[in-house]
Amino acid sequence: MVRREVIKHTRSVLQTEPTKHMSSEPTPLSPQERRAIRIIPYIVGCALFMQMLDSTVVATALPMMAASLNTDAIRMNTIITSYLLAVAVFVPVSGWAADKFGARRVFIAAILLFTLSSLACAISQSLNQLIAARIVQGLAGAMMVPVGRIILLRRTPKSDLLSAMAILSLPALLGPIVGPPVGGFFVTYFSWHWIFLINIPVGLLGIALVLRYIRADLPxxxxxxxxxxxxxxxxxxxxxxxxxxxxxxxxLSPKQLALLFGTGLITATWYIWHAKHVAFPIIDLSLLRTRSFAISIFGGNLCRFSLGSVPFMLALLLQLGFGMSALAAGLVTFTSAVGAIVIKPLAPRIIRRFGYRNVLMYNALLTGLFIALCGFFSESTPLWWMSCILGVGGVFRSLQFTAVNTLTYADLDQQAMSRASSFAAMAQQLGISLGVACAAITLNISMHWHQHAQVHTQDLFWGFIVIGGLTAISFFSFKRLPQQAGASLQNKKSS
Structure with a gap:
């Protein structure tokens, strides 16, 4: 008990010391600084754009990549999960790195590494080489987006945070819009290697914007x-x-699987004990004592199960199930991102009008419903009807993530932002990774049950039902929020 009190005291003393990044009373800003603050969400959005473009392009190209690399299409989910897992593993270091070396310096280095690893993906000649390059990409992504978000959180007043987060998502949403048709075009008329080269000009543009608009910060x-x-x-x-x-x-054999799972449980339990006995744990579990943060993490991650799994299953359904080309499938699926970007400017007003609790609860049910409806697509379903379902589903999904991403930081002070950003980013990537894995498990169980040698539309039906159901279950998590949750973020009237 004495040691725990000493640790708490050490944390409180060091975390409340004023720094050059986080002064309790901000100094007046010059017009140039105010302009830079307004541009920061778009700059960080360039990093998100690369991540989202990369993930949607990869999902569209999976069947063609599988044929080129002589492997099963479902097995190709490893190039998605390897990236997401690498992000989840390394993202807790991002907050420490931003403090140790300076957020701007780390942000630039991460964008550069992400760009170079994209080139490595493009020249990969085997599945193992591609997985290795994706792991490096994940390491870069673990530093890139969370550190960019730290820069935004440190310099944006709480009253402007909801609008800043909505703006931040706009460039990121261009990735899903551009990704499927562009990726489908390259895969159909060239080769899958070219889809990773898209990141190179975007990365160079991001570095130029950081150098121009984000001033250097001291470690x-x-x-x-x-x-x-x-x-x-x-x-x-x-x-x-x-x-x-x-x-x-x-x-894996049952023994190998049990050993792997047991090791995971033991090390997880060990870490929970460890985090309570050190002053600065790499993943600060004490943040979960803040109710809005904990609910946003758990409920939000159930919703994020759909982010990687739905594009993965849609690519298999439209290309393998319905025989569409990669370009045609991309043109159908991009309507989901169109719906997402259309609602973004209205999302802050909707949240302020109905409140975080009501939006997150009932919108979770609608989001899950429209994911499940994708399972009822068939070869005879009109393209306009598929596009409508995907577009409306994109509206609800976009509103859900705008709300949950801002509520995560609603009740935290500035001193906790670095730790909270790292924790949230790690949890988000873990949720997306588990969603892809959950979809793959559902497909394989259905294939085994129905004795299908290849993935069938019947198998994908159950995949969409399971992911939609898990998304809808988040209703019960968000129901635990107080009625006035996020009130500190709703002070500023929408313009």
């Missing part, structure tokens, strides 16, 4: 990196996600 007095905590959390995440994903592939 903080960062605490020592929690190396043991990093090892334990990395082992826990890797073992649990890989074992969960391997259930459907039958690539």
């Amino acid at each position: 903080n007095e960062a605490p020592p990196l929690d190396w043991l905590g990093f090892f334990l959390s990395a082992m826990a995440l890797a073992c649990l996600v890989v074992s969960f994903e391997s259930i459907g592939h039958s690539e």
